[in-house]
Amino acid sequence: MPKISLSADLPFSLDQTLGCGQVFRWERTEEGWWYGVVGGRVIKIRQDESNLIFEGAKTAFISHYFSLDLDLEQVIKTIDQDQFIHAAISRCTGLRLVRQPPWECTVSYICSTNSNIPTIRRRIAFIAERFGKVIEFEGKKYYTFPDPSSISYEGNDGLTECMLGYRQPYVFRTSCSVTDEKQWEETIRRLPYEDARKELMKLHGVGPKAADCILLFSFQKYEAFPVDVWIRRIMQQNYIKTLDLKAGLTNRDYDTIRRFARKHFGEYCGYAQEYLYAAREG
DNA sequence: ATCCAGGAAAACG
DNA sequence: CGTTTTCATGGA
Numbered sequence: 001m002p003k004i005s006l007s008a009d010l011p012f013s014l015d016q017t018l019g020c021g022q023v024f025r026w027e028r029t030e031e032g033w034w035y036g037v038v039g040g041r042v043i044k045i046r047q048d049e050s051n052l053i054f055e056g057a058k059t060a061f062i063s064h065y066f067s068l069d070l071d072l073e074q075v076i077k078t079i080d081q082d083q084f085i086h087a088a089i090s091r092c093t094g095l096r097l098v099r100q101p102p103w104e105c106t107v108s109y110i111c112s113t114n115s116n117i118p119t120i121r122r123r124i125a126f127i128a129e130r131f132g133k134v135i136e137f138e139g140k141k142y143y144t145f146p147d148p149s150s151i152s153y154e155g156n157d158g159l160t161e162c163m164l165g166y167r168q169p170y171v172f173r174t175s176c177s178v179t180d181e182k183q184w185e186e187t188i189r190r191l192p193y194e195d196a197r198k199e200l201m202k203l204h205g206v207g208p209k210a211a212d213c214i215l216l217f218s219f220q221k222y223e224a225f226p227v228d229v230w231i232r233r234i235m236q237q238n239y240i241k242t243l244d245l246k247a248g249l250t251n252r253d254y255d256t257i258r259r260f261a262r263k264h265f266g267e268y269c270g271y272a273q274e275y276l277y278a279a280r281e282g
Numbered sequence: 283a284t285c286c287a288g289g290a291a292a293a294c295g
Numbered sequence: 296c297g298t299t300t301t302c303a304t305g306g307a
Binding site for chain 1: 305
């Protein structure tokens with residue numbers, strides 16, 4: 001089985017990376033093997049102390065997907081600005097942001113609104129099972145994530161089985177509007193952060209939070225700082241104590257928080273967000 | 283039962 | 296323009 005040896009200056013934790021909530025389609029066995037579908041392939045991977053052992057993809061793909069080319073120690077130096085983020089970093093050593101396929105990431109975060117992680121995972125699994133292509137691996141069935149036209153082709157009906165609730169028309173309408181997945185992806189990729197954000201928010205069901213997640217997790221726009229209920233709480237308690245919690249997050253509050261984070265943590269504030277989120281209490 | 287979860291659209295002033 | 300209401304689902 002191919003492997004990648006992780007030298008001492010290349011910090012990485014597979015469990016932190018796949019378990020922190022940035023991805024929804026990886027599963028871990030008791031023995032520490034992770035199984036996931038990325039693009040058209042099933043990947044099986046585990047980590048012992050200093051090696052990544054895997055099958056289902058080439059070494060270059062694994063390295064790229066897990067952002068092993070990023071100088072994480074340097075990134076952490078730049079975001080490590082106070083004792084609170086410092087504690088979060090210490091608790092989640094080796095956490096890296098992966099490079100998610102953008103379309104799957106977009107649908108995932110449309111499905112994530114006002115939901116908890118187990119519910120989101122179930123919805124994404126339903127969509128893949130209903131519309132994706134089956135792949136057999138070790139005698140089990142896995143499913144690719146469907147492209148936009150596969151979802152929109154048969155109309156709204158197939159989505160009803162996926163338990164999306166009021167998010168169903170969001171997924172359907174967005175699948176209809178993204179007719180050319182690759183071209184759409186390149187359009188977003190070319191744009192700078194703020195422009196890409198506005199472009200993504202034209203999609204039905206994509207608001208500020210989902211747009212920031214997509215930009216951070218799929219397009220490596222590290223200045224994105226997604227603000228969900230957890231991050232809002234953390235920021236209010238530890239950084240911006242003047243913010244009034246009781247009303248739900250308004251658009252203005254969202255901008256206040258992300259602009260503060262951009263200044264405080266710097267150009268890699270998205271990494272700070274993920275460490276704060278992963279280290280949350282709850 | 284009641285509240286909450288990786289929120290966003292639509293309706294309302 | 297900013298603010299409030301509504302929207303399904305499952306877990307605690």
